[in-house]
Amino acid sequence: MAEIRDLFGLELRVVNVGLESFAAVLDSLGVTVLHVQWVPPAGGDPERARRLALLDDEDGT
Amino acid sequence: MTIGEANGRALDRLTSAQPVLMDCVPARAALGLDERTVLHSGPPLPWERASPPVQAAVLCAIRYEGWAADDAAGRRLVESGRVSLKPCHHAGAAGPMTGIITASMPVFVVENRPLGNRAHATVNEGLGKVLRFGANDASVIARLGWLAREAGPVLGVALREAGGLDLRALMAQAIRMGDEMHQRNIAASALLARALLPHVARAVPDTGAVARIADFIAGNDQFFLNLAMAAAKAAADPCLEILGSTMVATMARNGTDFGVRVAGLGDRWFTAPVNTPEGLYFPGFTAADANPDMGDSAIVETVGLGAFAMAASPAVVRFVGAGGFRDAVRVTEEMAEITLGEHPHFRMPNLDDRGVPVGIDIRKVVETGVTPLINTGIAGRTPGTGQIGAGMVRAPLACFEQALDAFARLQGVA
Numbered sequence: 001m002a003e004i005r006d007l008f009g010l011e012l013r014v015v016n017v018g019l020e021s022f023a024a025v026l027d028s029l030g031v032t033v034l035h036v037q038w039v040p041p042a043g044g045d046p047e048r049a050r051r052l053a054l055l056d057d058e059d060g061t
Numbered sequence: 062m063t064i065g066e067a068n069g070r071a072l073d074r075l076t077s078a079q080p081v082l083m084d085c086v087p088a089r090a091a092l093g094l095d096e097r098t099v100l101h102s103g104p105p106l107p108w109e110r111a112s113p114p115v116q117a118a119v120l121c122a123i124r125y126e127g128w129a130a131d132d133a134a135g136r137r138l139v140e141s142g143r144v145s146l147k148p149c150h151h152a153g154a155a156g157p158m159t160g161i162i163t164a165s166m167p168v169f170v171v172e173n174r175p176l177g178n179r180a181h182a183t184v185n186e187g188l189g190k191v192l193r194f195g196a197n198d199a200s201v202i203a204r205l206g207w208l209a210r211e212a213g214p215v216l217g218v219a220l221r222e223a224g225g226l227d228l229r230a231l232m233a234q235a236i237r238m239g240d241e242m243h244q245r246n247i248a249a250s251a252l253l254a255r256a257l258l259p260h261v262a263r264a265v266p267d268t269g270a271v272a273r274i275a276d277f278i279a280g281n282d283q284f285f286l287n288l289a290m291a292a293a294k295a296a297a298d299p300c301l302e303i304l305g306s307t308m309v310a311t312m313a314r315n316g317t318d319f320g321v322r323v324a325g326l327g328d329r330w331f332t333a334p335v336n337t338p339e340g341l342y343f344p345g346f347t348a349a350d351a352n353p354d355m356g357d358s359a360i361v362e363t364v365g366l367g368a369f370a371m372a373a374s375p376a377v378v379r380f381v382g383a384g385g386f387r388d389a390v391r392v393t394e395e396m397a398e399i400t401l402g403e404h405p406h407f408r409m410p411n412l413d414d415r416g417v418p419v420g421i422d423i424r425k426v427v428e429t430g431v432t433p434l435i436n437t438g439i440a441g442r443t444p445g446t447g448q449i450g451a452g453m454v455r456a457p458l459a460c461f462e463q464a465l466d467a468f469a470r471l472q473g474v475a
Binding site for chain 1: 064427464
């Protein structure tokens, strides 16, 4: 419990994944934020994402 | 062979190409083009689906060849099938914008030295009212006549005298001088003039003709574009034979559709409706005047030039309305997300000499949703207008999704 209280007392540093607007808002408030560009593979189409995964397996990567 | 191995082979074949400019001869000789065929840019295009500037350019070419006296008669020839349309890419050529090539037009011959395959492109007509942008008046036909009568033969005899010009070295140097070789070709054009004009002067006794071709090249900053396209096609075409590769070997547009061909899927086109470029317009024109994107020139992006090399060309960024230098670097870095590697010869001095991103992987495009960016000229949608601006355009994602689905079926993982 004490550790969590300590955490809230520290400077906030954020890693934001996905929607860039969240990072922009934090940045405008002076919060240290690292934005990671990410979207669901194949735009969220599960069938195409499955195909991509299988083709990646073929690659051995 | 795994997909990774096939892609490695395709990328190596693409980037180890050595395009050499060999000759300039009429299309009928170089392409075996018959007297009643009009080549156009992009994937196959039925006449009724062609956009107005493409139709205008086809009809203008028919008048130029003397197959019909006016556009109404030319239209009847096309609609009755007595004149047929065919993609440049199916005839060994790449054509900018409307991409029109007919039998008497001179074409440059570019040979990929290690493999011996050839690709061809017309002589760039210059800026403004030109056939490739759908202009169709008497000045367009007069210029085409001069290109066929004098410029083509002069260029041909000079190139034969030169014994060929190494385009890869020239293009590598032009990138270092700030060209991305789609919307900026001023360095490449100057380097070509420096290499070519002494041979013109030696090979052509008519000093008036020498002066006219020198003036023509010196007056056209985009003169090299068509050569960059032929060089890119000569490099990319042999990749279409590499089974198991997901690398894109052709991107092209015809004003109606955008098409891609993939190394492991051979000659098959995957098409979707083409987007309209966003950019800057010449005075008096707006986005409402723009035709959807057109031209085989996206073959230069296919080999890592154009928008892919934007970081090397700060001067072009504002011309295509894409912001400043930081935006140029962002474009190149974004394209690196969907490519297989960096070009070993085309290097960007202002990015620590890194190679341009090259070898578009359809898997990476579909996975990330990041589609290739293309620097492009903008043609007016009203026939006869010509160029109205320059900008950037995205390839439609659907082409790559279709290609991926077809590739998956071929691999038995659909």
